[in-house]
Amino acid sequence: MFPTAALTSFAFLAVAVRGQQVGTSTAENHPALSWQTCTTGGSCTTNSGSVVLDANWRWLHSVGGYTNCYTGNEWDTTLCPDAVTCAENCALDGADYSGTYGITASGDALTLQFVTGSNVGSRVYLLADSSTYEMFQVLNKEFTFDVDLSNLPCGLNGALYFSEMDADGGLAKYSGNKAGAAYGTGYCDSQCPRDLKFINGEGNVVNWTSTSANSGTGSYGSCCNEMDVWEANSISSAYTPHPCSVSGQTRCTGDQCGSPDRYAGICDPDGCDFNSYRMGDTTFYGPGKTVDTSSKFTVVTQFYTNDNTTTGTLSEIRRLYVQNGVVISNSKVNIPGMTAYDSITSDYCDAQKTIFGNTDSFDNQGGLTAMGEAFAQGVVLVMSVWDDYAAEMLWLDSDYPATADASTPGVARGTCATTSGVPSQVESQSPGSSVTFSNIKFGPIGSTYTGTSSSSGGGGSTTTTSTVKSSSSSSTPSSTATAPGATQTHYGQW
Template sequence: MLSAALALSSLFVAARAQQVGTNTAEVHPALTVSTCTKSGCTTVAQSIVIDANWRWLHATTGYTNCYTGNAWNATICPDGVTCAANCALDGADYSGTYGITTTGNALKLDFVTTGANVNVGSRTYLMAAGSTTEYQILKVLGQEFTFDVDVSNLPCGLNGALYFSQMDADGGLARWPGNKAGAKYGTGYCDAQCPQDVKFIDGVANSVGWNASATDVNAGTGEYGTCCTEMDIWEANKMSAAYTPHPCSVTEQTRCSGTDCGIGARYSSLCDADGCDFNSYRMGNTTFYGPSDTIDTTKPFTVVTQFLTTDGTTTGTLNEIKRFYVQGGKVYPNSDSDIAGVTGNSITDSFCAAQKTVFGDTNEFKTKGGLAQMSKALSTGMVLVMSIWDDHAVDMLWLDAPYPPTASPSAPGVTRGACSPSSGAPTDVEKNSPGASVIYSNIKWGPINSTYTGTLVGGGGGGTGTGGSSSVTSVKSSTTAVKPTSTTSAKTSTTPPSGGGTSPKYGQCAGTGYTGPTVCAAGSTCTYSNPYYSQCL
């Protein structure tokens, strides 16, 4: 299917033309972020843009809608190429129409906004500093990404999602001649679900085979989908949360059709739609995350995600994705798995293999290349996506309730949160919780341990990666800051334990609570990282 789709797309290049309207000026809401080094963080003035799917799409010669409800205008859009030439994406009224507001370093996304038309949800992208035409490309391999989030106003059935997508920096502007919109108007979206509801793919309207049914759950989908690697940093509401890598066999945004999109054959897709998730509730700890739990979701908190490599560098291969939370000045390692046969509190290939086996899930994660394949996307760079949405396919049950509904809720891996199996129907959520919202703020990225501070509290366990850049290994309790306040160069640890043997290069050699080998392999020296971790470098 893929080769046929690519051949077909090549025929459209000369005629492709995604137009821009002039009725509303496009002004991207400002948003500050921070880039960090070991010596501190620097604030950068940037902005966000709303996805093209949400925009008013009208005839270039007037105000006639090209798309209304779930249907394309057949006269203006007899086919995808003609539609692209006849229709224009216009500028957006961010706050009035879409409920999107920014203040300093904070982005607030409202769920439902009303007016001349009702808008539900939104999807936004971070723009590059000083640019109105390119997305920020984040390269976080061997680094960490941190943000604050307020999910206190996100009930069951909703998802405040912050994630990376391997989109083109210019939204496809250069690859598809005649595309006049590009990143400035939020084009070029793709993810590991190979979504078919994207209205324009590769500069052409996705109007062929469009399902405009008023009752079909798959209404608003076309013949084609758009696939790319996706790293879900955060999918959550106040009841449950997950982070999930989704590798793909393709290494850039790719149009698909048929089984390449996973249509009728989920595991024949170009991408791993399931991914390998870590959801504390699903992994057996039902009191770690939620209202008044260890991570109290009635209050804002900080989410830290570390992408550790085999050699501890930004050019190594990804072998572990670690998670920490900071709330009230305290640093909490991610909860440990309490599922028999699955150990750890981070995502590794071995964790994923064990989880898939115990839960009886297909290990498409391994088939699509696992963390090594995800590593390629993180190295090349990905776009930051921030959204709020409800789920018209399966009511968000995969995030916060028993899923699949036909399985026993007590079976391993089935129950993902405390929400009811009937809690996430979009008609109910949109009616009962229109005022829901999520706030993302204080976005930072940089070297390991550069983006957050706090006092480590007990539990959580350590990961298994050998990259050595991890900030915390298994510690029961501590009143010492996780990250030293000194910004001087690395130093040899002064608190070696008594363990025998030899630690390999890039392995751990010292740290509070550590009992392993303290002698480093030839050619490396035990080098201090923080009170809990020293590494053979």
Template sequence: MLSSVILGLLLPLLSSAQLVGTNTPEQHPSISFATCSTGGSCTVQQSSVVLDSNWRWAHQGTSGSTNCYTGNAWDSNICSSPSACASNCAIEGADYSGTYGISTSGGDLTLKFVTQHQYGKNVGSRVYLMQPGSNEKYQIFKLKNKEFTFDADVSKMGCGLNGALYFVEMPEDGGKGAFSGNKAGAKYGTGYCDAQCPHDLKWINGEANVLDWQPSATDPNSGTGRYGACCAEMDIWEANSIATAFTPHTCSKEGLYRCEGTECGDGAERYQSVCDKDGCDFNSYRMGNTSFYGPNGVVNTNARMTVVTQFITTDGTDTGALKEIRRLYVQNGQVIQNSKVNIPGMTAYDSITDEFCVDQKNVFQDNNAYIQKGGNKVMGDAMERGMVLVMSIWADHAAHMLWLDSSYPLDRPESQPGVKRGTCPTSSGDPKDVESQQANAQAVFGGIKFGPIGSTFRA
């Protein structure tokens, strides 16, 4: 999961709460994106991004400076209960560039991995795209029968890093309208959820996640609480310069669902979760084409690229059932078709369909929770309800990102189909090493376009 490390006087700035502080004005960095129509006519929309509330400084009172959360523990005097935190604590506005390494220019967003600032350092970030003209609502995308296009530059991201662009079914207003304890809302980046049902969120449904809070053994500023925040997730892009994957994750619950116990799917109960945590991934290297993506590959990660993802329905309408998730790339003026599966026992698929998912899981000997929870049809249902765009950069304290760019799981031989996912060694990805060795890493996203199939890109 994502984590932020901010050391010094205001340790840490990653805590979250639901009142709004008055020490730092909240100014969302502006960014543009385009909506397109059939024929390729596109209209530029002026929007902005907002930092997730988990990164923000939480303090007692709206103008105070006493931390509600320090290191990786809550102050039990201020936060004696979930509701007490809501009454006692406020989250602050953010210095996006100076503290968090987040900057925009026109249609580009740059997320720096490590940012040194006057109080220490910040590691990683997560932001959401706002509705144009609004500081109080996230932009909602309905993806079925549409395509989503963006540019990516991952040239400064090595093993163990993930520059992610994805959609989750979080509430449009961050939960402010549904939960009286949430006074901050989307303006301050509240309401996050995903298919992993993360427990490290410090605020869920307007209450602090203080019950049973356990500090992390590897992250000095993170921990886990009793509750998780689950929702459907469409990973358009999880990538560094070595490997990339796009992955849908279905859930049996609609929207943000606060889980507890078995339904969260923790540890050995993974496949009892309300969400499919594994998803059905298409990673070109894992699917048998080891030269397609990477430095000097067919898709050359030394240079900027355009990534196109199409969501095909059974009847070619916005309300038809989702049947296929298709990928294209554009680089140096050339349209590059997605790689084809080159695995014995599998058809040469080049997109995500239910048939691909069934074959992949069978050949790789993986649990097929994606199909068990409804497959593309249920993924499409979440898309029809609407999803929020997330962009982030992070290192992985749980599995060191081996599931993306190395061999994983570690208890299977590398020769087994599906285990090898990239060229990174299994010793790579430890966050403390990534932070020290790749302090200058950054993810750049830009050129966002959304519209009917075939409207958002040109060779």
């Protein structure tokens, strides 16, 4: 997710924390979400999964009491005088998913409401069981889902992506983490986010500095490989791999985090993105366009290897869409000096960086090869909705940088005004916005989608149509638990 997401942390409000101890004020009941595993033979099996809210959104309070460990943008220095003591003194509580966070699930559909009361945005992970994240190994496989983002305007991002997190949320690795995946701990991404309240089972309290009324950053960040399968609103979309030079969730500090030097870190903050509008096809995606965002559609992402096996080297990431029974191939690049690519390959990424004059942090951090190595280890599915305090989402849906000439290749990414995306305005003007992800399927290439015909959709070369068919209450007054929140800086390509 631009960054961080894919950058990645988001712009959410409220008091948030990757808490480590477990509180008893509110029972933690994970919303059920079914999804399917498909086979080459054409059959799909339903899995009984569930989702868990990220720890950074949860109420963090004193163990055995109701005193906030973190309020507004400040730590309680009595409870959190240092990193280790903070983890010992503070408990992470259960979540009221629908009432506090606007998260609802029904069958195979998950809806994330943008603003609910004082809470802004959310981030959830798919669970395999009550205490373990589902791990996806996507090499030579495809991942498919339906999405409805018809009421997601400029400045918002309904994101679905993979993060190289630990399956147990770091429970086994870090003795200070007593909550684990059951409470949404262990987040990391390619932006090495420093807004996380706990990293490696310790409070991120050293040099904590306010960045907004409800969030801040500490000395440490949490890095890992990230694959932004989907970052989008109703105006623009992008898919973007972000490789790192490290394997698995890694705590960083200083230059390792890419701060203040964006390109000095251990991960690629920009990634190699494919945004149809940015790549020269302005008619492909949006309301009334080839992929019509005014209604639900299916997104298919295929991860090809060099030898077409699950043990090969990642060589291509290809995108298809299905809407109203029609399979739509991805758009083709229409940029002077570039070949008419329609997928992400090493050649595409090299050409894009050269033509756009961007720093090639993608190749510098290992490119598709490094991304594929993370896929082989297994990655966690993340779904979120957020607004952007770092760059107002202009990198996704407008001209970015806003001061650059929009006619310069790579600057224009969508039709949103450069004055759009200001979080305070988006939150006040579009609080009822939401994104719904549904019908998640995973399996061999060609097994997860079907269509009665095929459309070029901008001239993509992938036109083969698949014919496979898939078959609590709190003992504490609500005023005690301050609203959770976090600032996601998850963005993609500069």
